[in-house]
């Protein structure tokens with residue numbers, strides 16, 4: 001198998017391209033799909049689909065499935081003010097994901113929409129050594145700085161392709177050793193996101209590829 005060049009840290013789509021090491025993400029409504037995926041994959045209880053009535057069943061699934069060696073990360077998990085149950089419930093489940101990631105010794109992929117203060121509070125409270133990646137990051141530099149100081153990683157997606165976007169500015173301000181790239185559920189291939197990212201940083205593509213690594 002050829003050595004993959006590109007890391008797609010968060011995608012919901014299947015990529016047959018051997019030059020891409022893609023971490024496909026599955027949630028609690030995709031248990032069958034996750035079971036049949038050869039990996040690498042990430043699994044978590046997505047905040048959109050959290051339901052108190054299903055929690056016990058879903059959590060049992062997550063605990064068991066997350067022990068598979070093909071599961072390289074826990075998530076996506078996190079907080080969403082616009083969708084899903086009330087935030088206090090989301091926070092409780094997010095914290096449980098952090099503890100599970102610690103137990104499994106796997107990084108965490110985080111989804112956050114308009115709940116940055118709550119997210120910061122839970123992460124501070126957890127005081128966890130587990131690496132955490134804020135996926136689909138497109139917030140301003142002050143948010144970037146706050147989470148950089150907490151030791152977090154940032155994943156940038158198709159928003160990098162929009163000239164003058166907040167994502168472009170944040171990406172240029174982020175240290176490269178804290179950065180990943182992703183396609184999420186979009187149609188832009190990871191190669192074009194890498195190419196744009198290299199241009200934005202004034203780097204050659206191979207140089208950028210060389211500098212983005214998954215966790216050991």
Ligand SMILES: [Zn+2]
Nearest residue numbers: 025076184185
């Ligand atoms: Zn996603």
